Amino acid sequence: MRILGIEVNDKKVEWVENETVSQLLKRMGYVFPLVIVKINDKIIPKGDFSNVVVPDKSKIAVIHMISGG
């Protein structure tokens, strides 16, 4: 079942039941290897991307880290 329900980087996106963070990143076409993901302002450790399920109505921030400093 698909419902219009989550926001990824301020963009409205369909919520997919049982979708993990990894699957969401893939669906969004975010192929950057180094990202910070926050769901409702809570940081998701990179090691948990493939087992954390994205809840409905959540706000997700995906930040792409680029080398240089």
Added chain:
Amino acid sequence: MVKYMNKTKSEKIKKKLRDSSIGIAGVGGLGSNASIALARAGIGRLVIVDFDKVEEDNLDRQYYFLDQVGKTKVEALKDSIKRVNPDVIVVAHNLKLEKGSMEKPFKDVDVVIEALDNAETKAEFIEEILLRLPDKPVVAASGVAGYGHCDRIATKRCGNLYLCYDEYASSSDTDVLLAPRVALIANWEANLAVEIILGEDIGH
């Protein structure tokens, strides 16, 4: 009356900055320039962490001098900070931040600035600070390489993470790092840290 109010405002600000502490992770291009700006601004205590030594190649963008080549970056930077503002307490850690304990030097600072160079370390550091010190404001930067495009740089706030971000920038693996843009983003980070400490400037 107006003059009197401005003086009160500036004294309040000076005191608040003097009573504050900021940690800087990495003192290469971003961290060395940000530290100097914060010392000039009168931050009371700076905790600086890096494991590198000053090399001649660094001088194209980092706040070091030819006569400091060969010194550890944290010692060289401490000397420069003291030459600018001897009242700043500088805690210098000559060490490499290791996964699993990256938050250690920054437990007691008011704001942490991520000023590392490589994307992987940046991501690891931000993740660790946000997980282990959840109440700590973190200022980070992503997209420093290249030149021009000032207007693409923006502050992105996400809870306690304040990111100075140019999402269209290239990686420094494939693009140049040049002093004007590096110093711009370093000062952007320093300015964000000051804003976190003082609260938004509502003018007067």
